[in-house]
């Protein structure tokens with residue numbers, strides 16, 4: 623019985639650890655800028671962008687594209703590969719952001 627409890631405890635710890643390794647992040651699109659502009663996440667984490675501007679924006683990188691995000695819309699992407707991923711808004715070329723996956 624003790625062994626079973628210990629095993630359940632270890633399984634719970636292991637699951638907890640998987641969750642803490644994930645480092646999901648939120649990026650606001652506000653005032654024609656991505657905030658924060660540079661985000662560091664752990665491999666396998668998800669970034670969610672939310673458009674808080676009244677205008678339409680996009681989250682567009684080399685390997686991903688949110689399409690048009692209207693006011694209040696959100697879009698998420700999971701980053702399974704390590705690397706530095708620069709992106710921007712396809713409508714407003716001055717808007718730039720970077721996701722660093724470690």
Ligand SMILES: [Cu+2]
Nearest residue numbers: 679711713714
């Ligand atoms: Cu834009």
